[in-house]
Amino acid sequence: MAAAILASGPVRADGNPRKGAALFLTCNACHQVGVGARNAVGPILNDIVGRRAATRNGYAYSPGMQEAGAEGLRWTDKTLSGYLENPRAYLRGTRMAFAGLPDPQDRQDLIAYLKTLKFDNAAETRDLR
Numbered sequence: 001m002a003a004a005i006l007a008s009g010p011v012r013a014d015g016n017p018r019k020g021a022a023l024f025l026t027c028n029a030c031h032q033v034g035v036g037a038r039n040a041v042g043p044i045l046n047d048i049v050g051r052r053a054a055t056r057n058g059y060a061y062s063p064g065m066q067e068a069g070a071e072g073l074r075w076t077d078k079t080l081s082g083y084l085e086n087p088r089a090y091l092r093g094t095r096m097a098f099a100g101l102p103d104p105q106d107r108q109d110l111i112a113y114l115k116t117l118k119f120d121n122a123a124e125t126r127d128l129r
């Protein structure tokens with residue numbers, strides 16, 4: 001038990017974007033990022049941290065996600081961590097068929113990686129206010 005805790009180390013609040021990039025390979029099955037990214041099974045995830053939920057142009061969100069966005073859900077470290085831990089428990093009716101990342105360090109690392117994705121294009125985005 002103690003050994004397992006030592007092996008995984010303390011959870012770093014800032015996260016490791018390199019590890020996050022490796023973890024993103026599982027997201028990549030459904031989400032594109034970077035220059036020239038397109039909406040796929042899931043929406044483009046460029047500049048997702050700080051963005052209001054369900055605000056990507058040209059993507060047909062589930063009613064549950066649209067409602068959450070309309071009610072003010074914004075993707076912060078905290079809300080992303082909650083959603084990525086267990087998407088369907090966190091957001092009723094979400095269409096994201098992903099089991100979730102149980103390890104809090106994995107979620108921090110992934111969010112640190114998402115923060116590096118800055119290739120946004122105003123034309124891709126609905127009114128964010």
Ligand code: HEC
Pocket residue numbers: 023024026027028029030031041042043045048052053054055056060061062063064065066075080084093094095096097098101110
């Ligand atoms: C099996 C496909 C699939 C996988 C794998 C997947 N997603 Fe998604 N994701 C979706 C779909 C579909 C939606 C839209 C959900 C909705 O409308 O309810 C979504 C929505 C999202 C959103 C909300 C986007 C917005 O514009 O509000 C975030 C954030 C997100 N996913 C992050 C991730 C991350 C990070 C991973 C990897 C850990 C991941 N997803 C893995 C399919 C997937």
